[in-house]
Amino acid sequence: MGKLIDGKWTSGDAVAPTNDKGEFERADSGFRGWLTADGSPGLDGQQGWRAEPGRYRLYVSLACPWAHRTLVVRALKRLDDLIPVTVVGPIMGKDGWSFAEAYGGTGEPLYGLDHLHQLYTRARPDMTGKVTVPVLWDEAEQTIVSNESADILRMLSTAYDGLGAAPGDYYPADLRAEIDAVNDRVYPGLNNGVYRAGFATRQDAYEAAAREVFATLDWLEERLADREWLVGERLTEADIRTFTTLVRFDPVYHGHFKCNWRRLIDYPRLSDFAARIAELPGVAATIDLDHIKTHYYRSHPDINPTGIVPIGPAHGVVGEADGG
Numbered sequence: 001m002g003k004l005i006d007g008k009w010t011s012g013d014a015v016a017p018t019n020d021k022g023e024f025e026r027a028d029s030g031f032r033g034w035l036t037a038d039g040s041p042g043l044d045g046q047q048g049w050r051a052e053p054g055r056y057r058l059y060v061s062l063a064c065p066w067a068h069r070t071l072v073v074r075a076l077k078r079l080d081d082l083i084p085v086t087v088v089g090p091i092m093g094k095d096g097w098s099f100a101e102a103y104g105g106t107g108e109p110l111y112g113l114d115h116l117h118q119l120y121t122r123a124r125p126d127m128t129g130k131v132t133v134p135v136l137w138d139e140a141e142q143t144i145v146s147n148e149s150a151d152i153l154r155m156l157s158t159a160y161d162g163l164g165a166a167p168g169d170y171y172p173a174d175l176r177a178e179i180d181a182v183n184d185r186v187y188p189g190l191n192n193g194v195y196r197a198g199f200a201t202r203q204d205a206y207e208a209a210a211r212e213v214f215a216t217l218d219w220l221e222e223r224l225a226d227r228e229w230l231v232g233e234r235l236t237e238a239d240i241r242t243f244t245t246l247v248r249f250d251p252v253y254h255g256h257f258k259c260n261w262r263r264l265i266d267y268p269r270l271s272d273f274a275a276r277i278a279e280l281p282g283v284a285a286t287i288d289l290d291h292i293k294t295h296y297y298r299s300h301p302d303i304n305p306t307g308i309v310p311i312g313p314a315h316g317v318v319g320e321a322d323g324g
């Protein structure tokens, strides 16, 4: 793992993501602009950018659960022709996310870049901070509008509604309080909880995180006892945010991140829930299990020094032709 310091890419121990208690700590995102239909400010007053067809591009990893959120909303809103996508290679090595063939990438179409950190310094030459996906890039001003997936998911839900996007607001005003409450539990306990379990460097930090992961899955399974969606009676961002972690659970988090108390298939309602979302138009195409497995098992030498990608699981998983 590495980061930019004063515009220079730096990797090694100096940028280790755990604190002195062996707990994984996720850094804040550095760019927090907001696309809106008319360029007015975002939901919390963030700097607004006017949505225009073809002007903005998403840079994503197909492996990353945070980037995956933005691909799901792009698919559901049928934004494919309005917002093009560039995908980084699955392997995150010492140079971070890369477009180069050596890391499984297929090139960067706009500027011929080799690595994602070069896009960040194009936006901010003296940048200090993490270089993460997703990135919402403005081709007109050659800068980053946002690199926060939670915000991008929300802004894409409405910004293109006057420009041909499919209907559907996944953060509707009447459900916001309840969506926020579910997110406040699912983010630390599950989305980031699997990372806190996987990247912990001390037994107590790992156990606390792993137990929280399963307490959160138990809670979600219970919540789905008498409802189809986590909030209200329709799909919301709370479902999408949960979905992208569930998809990766049995193929990756169960083994690689040591979240092996149970599997997703041991939770019948959550399994059905994930399969239901995967069946929505366009969503299955956003799941690339090869990319997902290759990324995790080959990008974290501290956890998996041989880089061997395991063959399982034998049972079907969400996103496989006959799985879910």
Ligand SMILES: N[C@@H](CCC(=O)N[C@@H](CS)C(=O)NCC(=O)O)C(=O)O
Pocket (backbone or CB within 6 Å): 001, 002, 027, 028, 029, 063, 064, 065, 066, 067, 096, 130, 131, 132, 133, 134, 147, 148, 149, 150
């Ligand atoms: N808060 C960010 C987090 C994104 C994130 O952490 N992405 C990971 C990939 S799953 C990443 O790019 N990590 C690169 C690094 O940590 O150096 C978001 O949700 O958009």
